[in-house]
Every structure is written in structure tokens, then in C-alpha cells.
Amino acid sequence: MSSLSIKNLTKRYDDLTVVNSVSLEVGQGEFVSLLGPSGCGKTTILRMIAGLLDPSGGQILFGDQDVTRLPPNKRNIGLVFQSYALFPHLTVHENVAFGLRRQKVSGRELDMRVGEALERVRLGQHGARYPRQLSGGQQQRVALARSIAPRPSILLFDEPLSNLDAQLREEMQIEIKRLQAELKITSLFVTHDQHEAMSLSDRICLMSGGDIQQFASPEDVYFRPANGFVSGFVGSPNKLSGQVRGGRVALAHGVELDLDRPLTEGMAVSVTLRQEDIHLVPGAEGPLAGTISLRIFEGAHVQYVIALGQGIEVLARVNSRGPLANLVPGTQVALDIAPDRIFVAQAEGVA
Incomplete structure (x- = not known):
């Protein structure tokens, strides 16, 4: 097993920069997710680490070894694909x-x-079967077993769920979490699903437009977003959008929100309110x-749409x-929101 470092990693296609001088460190045995919307550069980074794409610039290191070229x-990587990529004419073994x-x-x-890898993914009795005889979840576990059998130093996941x-998906999240905890393989997981990233990761690298917006623990990303993009x-x-007036955020039609810190008077801002942070007070x-x-x-929750002004x-x-x-519907409610749960950023959004 090795740590993983990328330093000023860049990928350009003619005048289009897909990954913009990205640097990050993944510690030995750490599980890190690259999270972000489509086109943010996360899969391009994974493919460069895997050697499937040549970087336009920068460096990739496994421990002290430069593997860039x-x-x-x-x-010595394990790669788990979105499509499983199993050979249909070969048995699971x-x-x-x-x-x-x-x-x-x-x-x-x-x-x-082979037997050890299949036992780790709880498919020890399925070695003689063919992929077509397995469920989707079982096929993904075969792909996991195949990736860990060679004992890689780095394990890469390309949106496998x-x-x-x-x-x-929930079952496989538990399976991956359990397996990584047992093997302690340095892992990089690419996903656009924030629930996957939150539940699996030691740290999350949230990306947008080829740049890192925040690289922190799931708790920090959720409770202490670095900028407007992360909170949104x-x-x-x-x-929502508004303007700072008199130490508060003024929205349209007289609706105002408290702030937990001073901001420049008159500044146009974007405001993010998470649904779960809004406490309803009926009749107030x-x-x-x-x-x-x-x-x-x-099911587990009820969602309300509330008209303000x-x-x-x-x-x-x-x-x-x-x-x-x-x-x-028709019930009057007041919204009680703690000021430190109101995320405010300049209207331009991404820092």
C-alpha cells in the first residue's frame, strides 16, 4: 500500500482546461471521494492516475515513486468500473x-x-458461475474481488454504483466500506452522488470547473462549507438571492434573514438554506x-413547500x-433558522 499524491495536475484539450493545476494528498489507507457535478474534472483526474490519460502537466506519485509516465x-492499481467490465465467457473464478x-x-x-478475494466479498461459493447467472450487485462484488486479488497499492473506483x-447501492456502500476498513487500501472514489461520498469517505474533495472547492472531512464539508458553491x-x-442591508440579508418583498457575521453593506449575495435546517413554528x-x-x-421524511411573501x-x-x-396546505408557519445555518456568499458564487 502507498499514499497517493498529485501535484499541479493539469489536463487541457486545445484551449479547454478540464483539470486546472490540481494538487491533493491521499494518506496511506485513506478513503477519499472526488465529488462534483458532471464535467467538473473528477473522472479525468482518476483516468490520469490510472494511466489511461496523459496529463498536460503536473506529477502523480504513489508513495515516493513518480508514476506520471x-x-x-x-x-499496481486496482480499478473498479461503472460497467463491471466482466468477461461474459469466463467463470467468476x-x-x-x-x-x-x-x-x-x-x-x-x-x-x-482467488478464493480469498471471493470470500472477502462473500461470494466464496460462486466461483463456478458465469456473470450472466449473477445479480447486478453480485457482479459488482466480482469486480471488487478482481480488483483486490492482485493486492494493489492504490484502489480506484469510477462511479461503480x-x-x-x-x-x-446501499448494500454495496456497506460492502465497500467494510472491505476498505479490513484491507486498508488507499482508495480514490469518483462519484456525483453526495450520499455515497458522505457515507464512504474519510475526506471529500469537492470539485467544480476543474478546480478543488473544498477538501475536508464529510462533517466539515456539510457543516462548514468553504464557499457558496459547496453550500449550494x-x-x-x-x-435564494438578496442584498446586505443593515446587517441582514434582504430578499424580495420585505423578507429578511439574520446573519451570523458582518458583511459589506449593499453587497449582492447568494443565500443557501438547507431544508433540514428550517424549523417550522405553526401559527406563528x-x-x-x-x-x-x-x-x-x-417515507422517512415529509417535505413542505412554503410560500413566503x-x-x-x-x-x-x-x-x-x-x-x-x-x-x-394552508397552514401558516414561521421559519426559525439559526443564523449560523444560513450560508451567504457573494453573488458570483464559487470562490
Whole structure:
């Protein structure tokens, strides 16, 4: 196992810069997610680390070894693909053995290591089956077993759960978390799904437009966003705009929000309010009073659409077993939001 470092990594296509001089460190045995919207550069970074794309500039190191110009087969990586990439004509055993055979492993050692990898993903009795005889979740576990059997120093995941349904995704998140905790392989996981990143990662590298916006623990990314882009991307946000007036944020039609710190008078700002940070007070009045226009049952939660003044709507989410779960449309409510849960940034957004 090794640590992973990328230094000033850049990828350009003619005049288009896809990755803009990105640097980050992944410690030995650490699990880091590259998170962001489509086109932010996260998959391009992973493909450069894997050796599938040549960087336009910068350096990639596994521990102290510079691998920037090494071919993929010389990098000792495990790569788990979105599409599983299993050979349909080979058994599960032979799929897992594929990388080991390329390493010239054979005989009893090969069988032992294939069996060990399959046991780790709880498929020890499935070696004689073919991929077509397995469920999607089982096929993904075979892909995991194949990636760990050669004992890589770095494990790379390219959105491996996006083809699974919701229940299988949750099961595979637990499987990956358990496996990584047991093996302590340095891992980089690419995803656009914030729930996956939050639940799996030691740290999250949140990207936009080829740049890192925040690289921190899941708790810091969620509770202490570095800028307007982060606060607007993570969680379930309401996005509003306004202007700083008299130490508060003035929205349209007289609606105002408190601030937990001073900002420049007259500055145009974007405001992010997470749905789960809005506490509803039925029947109350005040500057943040409104009327429930829709109630949406979501299982574990109930979502309310609340009309504030003219033209401003916000969404709030409450526990479906809590005391506020059965408010009906037309109910007047006031919004109680702690100032430190109101994220405000200059209107330009990304720092």
C-alpha cells in the first residue's frame, strides 16, 4: 500500500482546461471521494492516475515513486468500473484470476488468492458461475474481488454504483466500506452522488470547473462549507438571492434573514438554506412567516413547500414521525433558522 499524491495536475484539450493545476494528498489507507457535478474534472483526474490519460502537466506519485509516465500495467492499481467490465465467457473464478495471471501467478497460489478475494466479498461459493447467472450487485462484488486479488497499492473506483438500484447501492456502500476498513487500501472514489461520498469517505474533495472547492472531512464539508458553491451543492438546499442591508440579508418583498457575521453593506449575495435546517413554528407570525402550499410524503421524511411573501418559495423537510409531520396546505408557519445555518456568499458564487 502507498499514499497517493498529485501535484499541479493539469489536463487541457486545445484551449479547454478540464483539470486546472490540481494538487491533493491521499494518506496511506485513506478513503477519499472526488465529488462534483458532471464535467467538473473528477473522472479525468482518476483516468490520469490510472494511466489511461496523459496529463498536460503536473506529477502523480504513489508513495515516493513518480508514476506520471508509467503505463497502467506498471502502476499496481486496482480499478473498479461503472460497467463491471466482466468477461461474459469466463467463470467468476477466471474473471477474478485474470489480473493474477497477468502477474504470472499460477497454480495453488492463484487458487488461494482467488478464493480469498471471493470470500472477502462473500461470494466464496460462486466461483463456478458465469456473470450472466449473477445479480447486478453480485457482479459488482466480482469486480471488487478482481480488483483486490492482485493486492494493489492504490484502489480506484469510477462511479461503480451508478448502475445499481437504490437498495443495491446501499448494500454495496456497506460492502465497500467494510472491505476498505479490513484491507486498508488507499482508495480514490469518483462519484456525483453526495450520499455515497458522505457515507464512504474519510475526506471529500469537492470539485467544480476543474478546480478543488473544498477538501475536508464529510462533517466539515456539510457543516462548514468553504464557499457558496459547496453550500449550494451539499445537502438539500434552497437557493435564494438578496442584498446586505443593515446587517441582514434582504430578499424580495420585505423578507429578511439574520446573519451570523458582518458583511459589506449593499453587497449582492447568494443565500443557501438547507431544508433540514428550517424549523417550522405553526401559527406563528413574523418576517419569515408563510403558508404551506404543498405537503409531500417521502417515507422517512415529509417535505413542505412554503410560500413566503410574493414569489418566494422555500422547501423544508421534517421527520415523518415527528410532531410537524401532518401540517396541511394552508397552514401558516414561521421559519426559525439559526443564523449560523444560513450560508451567504457573494453573488458570483464559487470562490
